[in-house]
Each structure stands twice: as C-alpha cells, then as structure tokens.
Amino acid sequence: MRATILALPLVLFASAASAQGSFQSCLSGLRSEAAAKGVSGATFDRAMAGVEPDMKIIEAMNNQPEFKTPIWDYLGTLVDEEKVAEGRAMMRQHASVLAAAEQRFGVDRHTIAAVWGVESDFGKAKGRWPLVQALSTGACLAPRRNAFFKGELIATLQIIQRGDVRPERLFGSWAGAFGHTQFIPTTYLRLAVDGDGDGRRDLVDSIPDALHSTANFMDKAGWVTGASWGYEVRVPDGYSGPTGRNPKQPVSSWAARGIVKFDGSPLNGTGNAGLLMPAGRNGPAFLVFKNYDAAYSYNGADSYALAISLLSDRLRGRPGVQGQWPTDDLPLSREQRRELQRLLIARGYNVGEPDGAVGSLTRAAIRDVEAKIGMPPTGRPGEKVLRALKSGRV
Template identity: 90%
Template sequence: MRNLILAFPLVLIASAASAQGSFQSCLSGLRSDAAAKGVSTATFDRAMAGVEPDMKVIEAMNNQPEFKTPIWDYLGTLVDDEKVAEGRNMLRQHASTLAAAEQRFGVDRHTIAAVWGVESDFGKARGKMPLVQALSTGACLAPRRNAFFKGELIATLQIIQRGDVRAERLFGSWAGAFGHTQFIPSTYLRLAVDGDGDGRRDLVDSIPDALHSTANFMDKAGWVTGASWGYEVRVPSGYSGPTGRNPKQPVSSWAARGIVKFDGSALSGSGNAGLLMPAGREGPAFLVFKNYDAAYSYNGADSYALAISLLSDRLRGRPGVQGEWPTDDLPLSREQRRELQRLLIARGFDVGEPDGAVGALTRAAIKQIEAKIGMNQTGRPGEKVLRALKSGRV
C-alpha cells in the first residue's frame, strides 16, 4: 500500500554533488523537526548514522505503475490464476486469523486476503529499500513533496522509538510503505493494531498484526459489512452519460439509462453507485459502491482498487473480467512473463532471473524484439512479442 500516495509531478533535483551537500544540510534540520515531535536525539542519531541519499527514490517517484501502466497489464499480473491459487492457499493456511479479523472489524476475509496479495504477493514482495534512507532522500531532495516525506520519516523514527518494529526490519518501498500489507508509517501510527495479542503492532513479522490492521483500515475507510464492492455491467452502445467513481447516483438511475449486469439481469444493490469505465467507452464497465471507495482509499488509484475488488471476487469463486479490453495485444500473466524471459535468455539476452518481474533489462530486450517484428519499441510484455518468440520468427 502506498496509502494515498498519488501521482506526483516530475521531481526536479540539482546535480549529484549539490544534492549531497543539500542532503547533509537537510538532515541537520530534520533532527530538530523530529525532536519537536518527541523523537529523542539518540534515536535520530542511531537511525540516521551513515545514511546517504538514494536517487532511485526520485526515479521511482516519477514512474508509478498504477498511473502509467495500461489497466489490462496492471490487472494481468495482479489478478491472474497464479495469484488466485496463492490466495486460496492463504485463505486455508490463515483461516483462523482471517476469521478473527473479519469478526473484529466486519471486513470479509476475501477482501483482506486480496489486499495482502496485491500489496506484497502475500509477503514475498515487501520492498527492499531501508525506510530511513528512502524517506530522508525524499524529504531532502524532492522539494515538491518534502512535506510528505518529512512527515513519514518522522513517523518512522517514532515507530523505531516505540519499539514495535525493530529498525533493522524496516524495509519497504520508495515512499515508505512496509510490511505484509504495506502501510506507510503515518498510517501505521493511526491504524495499526495488535492482532496476535503480544502487545506490539508488528506488520513486518506478524501476519495477524498485518491482517487485522488492514481490516481496521478498511473499516475506518467506511467499509459496509456484507455489502458488495460492485460488479461488471453492460452499457448500451453509444452510451454518452456520466462515468467515474464519483459522483454516485441511485442504482435506478443507471438502470434507466439501459445499463444491466454483464449477464443481462437487472441491476441490484443498495445505496448509490458510480459507473467505472477504466479503459474508456470501448472497454469493460463496472458499477461500484461504497466498498469500492474503501479499497480506493488504500492507494488512491482506480487500477489498484479494481485489482483488490476483482481479486477478492476471484477468491470467492466468481469470474474475473468478462468484457474485452480495447487492445489487440493482450497482457501476460506472471507465468507467461517468466516464459517470455526464458525465451529471451535462450536468445542471448541478459534479463536476469526469469522471475516474471519486468525490469529495465527485460524491457530493453523486448524493444529489440519489437523492432525485429515491426512493432513500435515500447518494451511492453504483450502476447505479440511472446508469440513471435515462441514461433521462432525472431
């Protein structure tokens, strides 16, 4: 989770040399700011000892996948069959913990598990950046977002001082999200809870704490127990009415516009709903209710909220997206991405481990394949490139 980490403007920074000088000067000011928030100088000095800026934070800030990746690609890896199988295994393995969180906060276990799966692949991808380093880099070298990063850095120091999570265990994303369900530090301070009864709130090494805290987040975000997040619908050809998560309208108003469930049956659900068309008028459409908004508040992106919602449905045994995405080059699942990487390696490309994570090396290799088959060089892992590799044409 990035908890309301929205799309930021491009961040302007100075040269590397001046950035280093600015960073050290900034740390001196942060020491006073942290002290004003109750962080002892001893805690600050221990945590910041030897910390250097990490410019990968600035790069990552300008390349958030929720806002730059086509929705079908984003969902292709987060709500594939492999993720569903893993999620169902987690539902069985942690049944008692999920049942307790569900009873305590009223948020169903499938949604809690879906957040866990999307946020960290059930704990396998929790981020590798030391929080203090990432957040101090943002606080000192990202002037347009320094208030956000400074606040999260001080919150991190408060967590360290309280002793709930050991400093050496605080690794996460460029924006400070950490643990199984990726709370940013300020959200941790507000909403993390003890789920295993040991008196601590440890989202890193305690799965019960992480899952109960996620349920608490959703509850505080307005989750309605027993209600649906929404469902896929059919929109009449040539529809020109309103779209978007907000403003919401009564279900009857959408029905009056000729909208029906995807299977053709009448719309259902209480309360107002919004009509979401994340790929435009030619793609799948969804009627979304208040519980969708709770998922949206976890990260502030429709692609993210839809991933949570659709994965929770798949974990319940419901179908995924049934409408067709407006693309002639469908996305790849994680297993297909691993297959693509293995084929690239067989052709002599260095893409690292074939793990399904598409980084700079894989994208560079894909661009070469795209050039050979007459495609625009985007570096995107799609079916066309995979088919070309499998056919032996390249």
C-alpha cells in the same frame, strides 16, 4: 499503500557533488524537528548513524513509466490464476487470523486477503529500501515534496522509538510504504493495530497485525459489512451517459438507462452506485458501490481498487472480468511473462532473472523484438511478442 507514491511529482534535486553536504546539514535540522514530535535525541542518533543519501532513490522518484500501463496489463499480473491459487492457499493457512479480523472489523476475509496479495504478493515483495535512508534522502534532497518525506521520516522514528518494529526490519518502498500490506508510516501511526495480542503493532513480521490493521483501515474508510463492492454490467450500444466512480446515482437510474448485469439479469444493490468504464466505452463496465470507494482510498487509483475488488471476487470463487478488453494484443500472466523472459534469455538478451517482473532490461529486449517483427517499439509484454518468440520468428 501507494496512493501518495503515485501522486508524487517529478523531483528536483542538487547535484551529486553537493548532495552529501546538503544532506548532513538537513539532518541537523531534522533532529530538532523530530525532537519537537517526541523523538529523543538518542533514538534519532541511533537510527541515523551512518545513514547517507542514496541517489538511486532519487532516480526512482524521477523515473517515469516508458508508457502508460493499460488497465488490462495491470490486472493481467495482479489477478491471474497464479495469484488466485496463492491467495486461496494463504487464506487456508491463515484462516483463523482472517476470521478474527473479519469478526473484529466487519471487513470480509476475501477483501483483506486481496489487499495482501496485491500490495506485497502475500509478503514476498515488501520493498527493498531501508526506510530511514529512503525517507531522509527524500526529505533532504527532494525539495518539491520534502514536507511529505519529513513527516514520514519522523513517523518512522516514532515507530522505532515505540519498539513496535525492529529498525533493521524497516524496509519498504522509496516513499516509505512497508510491511505485508504496505502502510506508510503516518498511516501506521493512525491505523495499525495489534492482531496477535503481544502488545506490539508489527506489520513486517506479524501477519495477524498486518491483516487486522488492513481490516481496520478499510473499516475506517467506510466499509459496509455484508455489502458488495459492485459487479460487471452490460451497457447499451451507443451509451453516452455519465461514467466514473463519482457522482453516484441510485441503481434505478442506471437501470433506466438500459444497463443490466453482465448475465442479463436486473441490477441490484443497496445505496447509490457509479458506472466505471476503465478502458473507455468499448471495454468492460462495472457498477461500483461504497465498498469500492473503501478499496480506492487505500491507494487512490481505479486500477488498484478494481484489482482488489476483482481478486476478492476470484478468491470467493466468482468469475473474473467477462467482457472483452479493447485490444488485439492480450496481456500476459506472470507465468507467461516468465516464459517470455526465458525465451529472450535463450536468444541472448540480458533481462536478468526470469521472475515475471518486467523492468527496464526486459522492456529494452521487447522493443528490439518488436522492431524486428514490424511492431511499434513500445516495450510492452503482450501476446504478440510472446507468440513471435515461441514461433521462432525472432
């Protein structure tokens, strides 16, 4: 659940030399604030024992992408064949849990599984930062958003005090998202539920708790049982009407503008809809309904909501995006990214493990390859670079 994370501005912080003293002084004040929210001194002291600021967390907060990720790249790794196969396998393995969550909250199992897959790759990528350390670092050394980090830190201490999640298992993102479906601590306190009947709400080590909690989130966000999130459409050439998730209009008004389903059939659906064109007027278009908004509320970004929606469709056996993205350099799947990294390693580049995750080392190597083949050095993992490496041009 990264909506708040994506919205965080650049962080200003003290120099490393003064950070430690500032941190310890801040912790003293936080102890009083936590006590006012019901966190005992004993809980605070145990949780904070030995905790020191980690300036790598500050670097992560300030680290801006080297380029804006195009929507087709974003979807290329989150809704590829590998993810679909994994998702279907996990749905079979946890069929009874998903069925129970669907029955309890009215959110279909394919959507619940899609959130799980996008958020943590079905539990394989739940985050690496100790939550108490990450949030206390942000609370004390990130003055522009210290209120956010303080609130999330105190919520984390409340979770620890209640005993729902073992403290040593509380790892997540630098902004506090944790567990199989990446709730931030304040969202956990509001919406996490017990899914396995043990009286605890453990989103880290209980898959039922995580999946039921995700269904509860979507339900509270306005999910309409049995309704569609939307579907891909065709827009007439030269279309100049409204676009965007909001404001929504009756389906009949979109039909009157000449918009049809991608297969040419008439539009349908209950309630008002928005026309989403995430790559502009030359790319694929989607009519999106209220359930799309529920997915959007989980993260606060159209790219994310579209990934959830499209992955849920693929898990149902429906096709993916059928329109053409406006690019002559198509995105790479995760397996293709691993292949790219293996080829880079074979040519002497240091990119770390060939895991398909494109970090700064891989981007630096790609930039070098791009320069050698006469492309602008963007660091983007696309088909052109992969083809150049496979053909031996580099």
